[in-house]
Amino acid sequence: MKKKGDKGTPAISTASLPDIIFMLLFFFMVSTTMKEQELKVKYTLPDATELHKLEKKSLVSYIHFGIPIESLREKFGTAPRIQLNDTYRTTQDILEFIASERDKLSEGERPAMTVSLKADGNIMMGPITDVKQELRRASALKISYAGVRIEGYGM
Amino acid sequence: MSKRKLEEINAGSMADIAFLLLIFFLVATTMNVDKGITRILPPMPEQDQKANDIKQRNVMEIFVSKFDEIMVDKKKIDILELKDKAKKFILNQGNDVNLPEKEVKEIDLIGKYAVSKGVIAVKNDRGTTYQMYIMVQNELVRAFSEVRDELSMVKFGKDFDDLDGDQRAALAKAVPLAISESEPNTTEGGN
Numbered sequence: 001m002k003k004k005g006d007k008g009t010p011a012i013s014t015a016s017l018p019d020i021i022f023m024l025l026f027f028f029m030v031s032t033t034m035k036e037q038e039l040k041v042k043y044t045l046p047d048a049t050e051l052h053k054l055e056k057k058s059l060v061s062y063i064h065f066g067i068p069i070e071s072l073r074e075k076f077g078t079a080p081r082i083q084l085n086d087t088y089r090t091t092q093d094i095l096e097f098i099a100s101e102r103d104k105l106s107e108g109e110r111p112a113m114t115v116s117l118k119a120d121g122n123i124m125m126g127p128i129t130d131v132k133q134e135l136r137r138a139s140a141l142k143i144s145y146a147g148v149r150i151e152g153y154g155m
Numbered sequence: 156m157s158k159r160k161l162e163e164i165n166a167g168s169m170a171d172i173a174f175l176l177l178i179f180f181l182v183a184t185t186m187n188v189d190k191g192i193t194r195i196l197p198p199m200p201e202q203d204q205k206a207n208d209i210k211q212r213n214v215m216e217i218f219v220s221k222f223d224e225i226m227v228d229k230k231k232i233d234i235l236e237l238k239d240k241a242k243k244f245i246l247n248q249g250n251d252v253n254l255p256e257k258e259v260k261e262i263d264l265i266g267k268y269a270v271s272k273g274v275i276a277v278k279n280d281r282g283t284t285y286q287m288y289i290m291v292q293n294e295l296v297r298a299f300s301e302v303r304d305e306l307s308m309v310k311f312g313k314d315f316d317d318l319d320g321d322q323r324a325a326l327a328k329a330v331p332l333a334i335s336e337s338e339p340n341t342t343e344g345g346n
Contacts, residue, residue, distance in 0.1 A: 014167075014170065015166070017170040018166065018169035018170045018172075018173050021170055021173035021177055022173050025173055025177045025180060028177065028181060028184065031186065032180065032184035032185060033184060033185060034183060034184055034185075035183060035184060035185050046286040047289075047290070048289055048290070048292075048293040049293055050192055050293050050297050050300060051190040051191060051192060052190065052192070053188055053189070053190055054188075054189040054190070054193075057189075060189065116189055120285065121284065121286030122284055122285070123285045124281060124282055124283065124284060125281055125283040125285060125288050126282065128285050129281065132196060136198065136199050137199055139199070141198060142193070142196075143193070143195070143196055144189070144191035144192065144193045145191050145192045145289055145292070146189060147191055147192060147289060153235060153290060
């Protein structure tokens with residue numbers, strides 16, 4: 001049965017498509033943060049249950065500690081390395097790094113500065129302790145051991 | 156002059172522009188929130204600081220060996236037992252003479268409360284894995300937060316996380332997070 005003047009199915013109006021996409025866009029703009037740095041190390045964070053969110057990102061400085069990413073392994077090997085900002089550093093550079101991070105903050109914010117230690121779970125405590133000692137020396141005492149939330153260790 | 160209708164701007168490419176922006180944000184941003192176990196490191200000891208004597212009963216000594224074994228007061232235990240053991244130590248419900256002393260203090264919002272003098276001392280080898288260290292720290296924090304939650308339930312009828320700032324501070328005074336870390340053994344290399 002054919003109707004009179006049938007010209008096939010009418011095209012779906014795409015006038016509201018931009019609105020939908022804009023909505024998605026705003027959602028992503030609000031819920032995400034800019035990537036600050038390129039990671040040059042790879043790590044599997046340790047599992048934990050008692051994790052707390054780090055509230056203010058501007059007050060957080062990151063110390064990445066893991067094995068170099070695959071593309072850099074040929075040059076740097078697979079021994080765990082510390083990444084501060086965008087380059088590989090050693091424990092001795094932490095003091096300077098903390099000082100420069102502290103300078104970026106205003107006087108009032110400085111006591112609330114937090115260092116987030118993102119280290120691979122398989123690293124030995126020896127080098128981690130050296131990092132911690134160095135942080136104590138730099139009197140950056142608020143520290144957060146980054147981890148991945150799990151349900152519990154018994155499972 | 157012929158009267159023409161004002162021409163509408165073609166909005167057909169609007170979707171493409173929006174898509175482009177959307178893809179840019181998808182690529183350039185991250186979603187993950189940073190989570191971690193927050194701790195305060197002890198400040199560097201001053202030159203002529205004497206080690207203060209703490210009674211044996213007030214200390215729970217935890218040592219994590221380089222084979223990731225946990226020893227509490229020289230006895231080997233499993234990670235799953237650690238939380239309950241720490242909790243028992245903090246609470247000392249039966250006022251056992253081998254468990255920590257308590258000192259009755261007057262605390263705002265809570266009133267008189269017997270605050271435990273116990274300190275949990277964690278020591279690890281340089282060869283201990285970071286994962287194990289975090290697990291031990293995690294279990295200890297969990298023990299403390301369970302004790303806090305229980306007390307919070309009794310005093311305020313809410314979980315610790317739902318309390319306001321003053322109530323939290325009061326509870327933190329009643330159940331202080333007494334975990335101390337000593338420098339690890341340097342004798343056993345570990346990379």
